Amino acid sequence: MPRAAIIAAAIALAAAISVAPARAEPEPETVGAVVTLPESPAPHWFWQSDTLLKRTALFDGDSGRMLGTINSGSAGVGFVIFPVFSPDHREIYIAESYYSRGVRGDRTDVVTVYDGRSLAPLAEIGIPPRRAEYFPGNAASALSDDGRFMAVFNLTPLTSLSIVDVKSRTFTAEVPTPGCSLVFAAGPRRFFMLCANGAALTVSLDEAGGAPKVERTAPFFKPIEDPITEKAVRRGNEWLFVSFAGVIHPVDVSGPQLAFGEPWPLLDDADRQGNWRVGGLQHLAVHSASGRLYVLMHQGGPDTHKDPGTEVWVYDLANHRRLQQLSVVNPLVSFIALQSAIDPSTTSGSLSRWALEKSLPNPGVERIVVTQDANPVLLAGSSMPPSITVHDAMTGEMLREISEPGLAGTLMFTP
Amino acid sequence: MPRAAIIAAAIALAAAISVAPARAEPEPETVGAVVTLPESPAPHWFWQSDTLLKRTALFDGDSGRMLGTINSGSAGVGFVIFPVFSPDHREIYIAESYYSRGVRGDRTDVVTVYDGRSLAPLAEIGIPPRRAEYFPGNAASALSDDGRFMAVFNLTPLTSLSIVDVKSRTFTAEVPTPGCSLVFAAGPRRFFMLCANGAALTVSLDEAGGAPKVERTAPFFKPIEDPITEKAVRRGNEWLFVSFAGVIHPVDVSGPQLAFGEPWPLLDDADRQGNWRVGGLQHLAVHSASGRLYVLMHQGGPDTHKDPGTEVWVYDLANHRRLQQLSVVNPLVSFIALQSAIDPSTTSGSLSRWALEKSLPNPGVERIVVTQDANPVLLAGSSMPPSITVHDAMTGEMLREISEPGLAGTLMFTP
């Protein structure tokens, strides 16, 4: 990103934040000043969790700046760093695990409540030390649609949900969920999970977050033939899952029972001929207002469902038509260019950039996310090398690159 | 390192370790097998601590293999990972710091006793939560020459030493050491420290590790004009310190009082003309038997005392003559070559290696250490990019490179 942009951003931010020193007419500085974030997030803010740095970091897609971090978990446990955001943006809830001696000793699991503006911990709610540990941790926690109850997925390998009332700051129940895993929000008092036989399990709570009612649906996907991934996205009352073979399975959570929509394919015969497959660690993104679905695609054999994607295919959810095929920026090039401070605005810079593009194979990106405003940006991320590129979500054009986004990016979130 | 070497090493190791599966006539394998290290370390074993991975890792300089790791500290605290080794190699002692919630909560400082063969924790000894935190942490702990008492350097910014009896597993005393920092062993019941006015402070203990006697020597170096670094090495009863200007200050710890030897310069006028300076994070190494002193050198201006070194200069301690000037392997080239699996034994491999050498500037290395056997190896390490190269300590010839040595190497140690 050109330095000018950073400075502009710095000034822009300076206006927004409480303690920024006025740059034009400097006045004496004081030791102790700490930045506070504005009341509500800017449209292009996003978070990225990092398994190695044990944190989730807030970035501004417009300036490329990192705005703050929240630490979670200790070196040995707490792989899954999955922040959920209160609807009013006042609070952030994160399920965390700690050992008293880093990788050993006594284990403690908690849900920590963080202030949305100061990012400081406000409260800590103890939960059973049974949180599921998996990578990268999609669908590990969920907040009920009214923002009151948080569900945390446990696996020991027995599976269950821990329910927390984030308003009263209390742990209300642990719900055994035999054979079913992960957790998705499905109304003010309901969550659902995916089961190994292709069914869904709904968990309904009473007003106090207790008396859990557990119901198993009929199977709605084929777990052996063509399993769906847990890397789903939600648009309004509809969750969208994708299968290994690229079939979308919609799940409507508006009614008293889950309603399973007609599955539809992302791929035609030509695509399948070309061995195009869905892959990556966070391979679906949706822009609710425009009804655009973004899918991370690569060319590979069967069972390459974790392979990074070299293209993002965009679909219109209204008619299931493919609108665009966007190729992703080579994260290796982005990484090297930023590290060696190659300035694409100069002739030599654009030349060496071009040379890098030509010489380095594109390993692809692992995750995508889209912001929900009227002029959304598409964020594409890679862990090795660490890279995040910001794109116009409508045209796919790259707007900027974010340098040093972390060491081991796992999941991205929009507040 | 060529794969053949690894396999050879694997077989070699298989012979050494208890549970290695015989490769020639396979027999049924069992779940649960864990490798145990041999009674005593091999001559070219060394440890490297890593601030980001919160561990110290054992490597074999002959095979390039990593043999095991010990975790220490939590994400927020415990920067200094400084293992000390019992003379009989049975135990390893590490001062560690932990927070109950990673980067926050209650702090606990301990000395943990690890088994030299299983690397498992044997005991934990509580110490005051005042350990000094600094980077990379040279001279942070010391073990008395008889292996009984461990001293841990505290800074809050008040300075003191915590004394631990590692045999009885007890904390025996905290000794205030006003104005003096760091810690070096100086006999069975004595340690010394460096003071801001250029003096040394000796701390003597009774048989129980208590009743500390604290004495301040006369200044032996000029802290403002030409300060010495804390990155000293020990040969027998003599500690060797080097100053910013490259003057060696010997300190003899054999007598009842510390004896300060005649300082002698590493640099002649020509060297100074060429702006050669001592630099890096671990810039001295010594091979006791041959009396060879290794110094990490770079060309730079005043106050570049932390700049990485591009050459290792070797001196004969008998006559203070410079024996060799070895240039270090470019860590960037080593990193890229290993990551992209460039095999120098092939024509194309050696060609691309040559191309990398020519095209990439050498950032230099940050640390060196030498083994103490009759055929010693010199280890040269860099953090960014992570790299360790193994050299014949007599000729400087590179014997092998160690891939993926960690993320943020800080200090290297020989057991």
Next chain:
Amino acid sequence: MTDARRWIDRWMERGARQLARRTSRRSLLARAGAIMVGGMTLPLLPVARAATDDGRVPPPSDDGLPTANGDPTQCSYWRHCAIDGFLCSCCGGTQAACPPGTEMSPVTWIGTCRHPGDGRDYIISYNDCCGASLCMRCKCTRTEGERPVYHTSKNNDLLWCFGTKSRAVHCSVAVVIGVATKPT
């Protein structure tokens, strides 16, 4: 589909047998087994009975294999066909033993890999070595036959450090625990 079913069935049985034999944590495993069944439409042999039978086979010799699939420090090593983690062979262990200071998890995920030498399919137990932070050497992610988290026994995203003192995962081994006989 039916075939696939039978495969899964067979793997899970063998997996359960091995696990039962290798660990004293019967109760944990009984429950684990039960839970896996909970979500499946097929029964799993009672762990107690399975534990009495012995199906151990020696691993095939890797002598003479090319480096690519004969070197346990390579991601392409034949046993690694469904591994996801850091290879213990690069972390102070071997393809079948944990590094010093770690503890092998008795619970595991199961895969089947073909040996390039004798062409037979072997059942591989991918056990995690636990009690230390990530090894960060020789990362290897292979997903042949791998299934999402809800299909627990076939998933390699999970940290499989269960029934160990610490849940911290360091690296993964690939232990040969049986031969997969073709469906008749």
Next chain:
Amino acid sequence: MTDARRWIDRWMERGARQLARRTSRRSLLARAGAIMVGGMTLPLLPVARAATDDGRVPPPSDDGLPTANGDPTQCSYWRHCAIDGFLCSCCGGTQAACPPGTEMSPVTWIGTCRHPGDGRDYIISYNDCCGASLCMRCKCTRTEGERPVYHTSKNNDLLWCFGTKSRAVHCSVAVVIGVATKPT
């Protein structure tokens, strides 16, 4: 030598003054001051008295400076002449303010840097922002006038998170706290 002495002397006094004024931890600082003196051959003004005097000056304007030494996200920014750490300007803070969720340490190390605009030497207080793990962006190590750990007040190896709830260091700021007048 004598000159240098006087410089140190002056910096330390000013440093102590600022610190005293900026913090309520008088006792801690008194001891800190004492300790620094402990090893030095020169006296330090009693913190209590120092605290009554006010030497605050506005920082010089960076307008019109080239990016190299006018951009706080650059290691080469003029205030960073003796910094060692991650630049808070890259971590959600500014050159003088900590990022959200962190706490600025009241204790600090002191350097002096020349402003390329007005050519004057300013006294810079390098405070650590504490309570989060390493920022890992914009690492910057500059050692002009820096001294080893035993010379505590001039050392930047130390994590300067003292008197804060957590000793975890995240990034470092460079606050202008005074002007260094040339020795007369």
